[in-house]
Amino acid sequence: GALVYQYPRRTICKSGTSMRMECQAVGFQATSVAWYRQSPQKTFELIALSTVNSAIKYEQNFTQEKFPISHPNLSFSSMTVLNAYLEDRGLYLCGARGRHNNQAPLFGEGTRLSVL
């Protein structure tokens, strides 16, 4: 079956340092990958969407300078949180879609980021 794996599941970083998280699609080709953040007690905010053969599109309040994303092939994506501070803590989810029109986005278990 189709699955999305994210790692690490949990991570802690010191304030001002950076942290990289990864997302892997298994059993399907991830032609688009979206990264979301769920801050404590909040819903999921779209950070950016990466589609094969298109530029990565960042949502308002999120920038490439802060959240650089790599989507080098149809099974892998990574995102880094640069210069992390307390407001960056939360659950980061990767949602991947395949090329078939009726496929809903599949999500990984997420990477939970704590900032000290």
Added chain:
Amino acid sequence: AQSVTQPDARVTVSEGASLQLRCKYSYSATPYLFWYVQYPRQGLQLLLKYYSGDPVVQGVNGFEAEFSKSNSSFHLRKASVHWSDSAVYFCAVSMDNYAQGLTFGLGTRVSVFP
């Protein structure tokens, strides 16, 4: 821009009772609609989706949802809940099924008591 409203932040039901979770969206056309569930300390799992056709869609674990274009709604239902249905449920919309991300509602926390 599209938006999603889930008016109930928390719902408490007894095991075996029916459940309805409300979702309304704001968008000029018919969006692609989804319900996801988040169990404690986990990511999101897809319950069901609506793209077109029959407005009542069946999902996993006995869940179903009904799309209403006139009401701009996509309510989720389950006839008889189990304690394991305790979780947070998110309604989400997308403008298309490929090149856009999802817009989520704030979620409804469901607590099922024996």
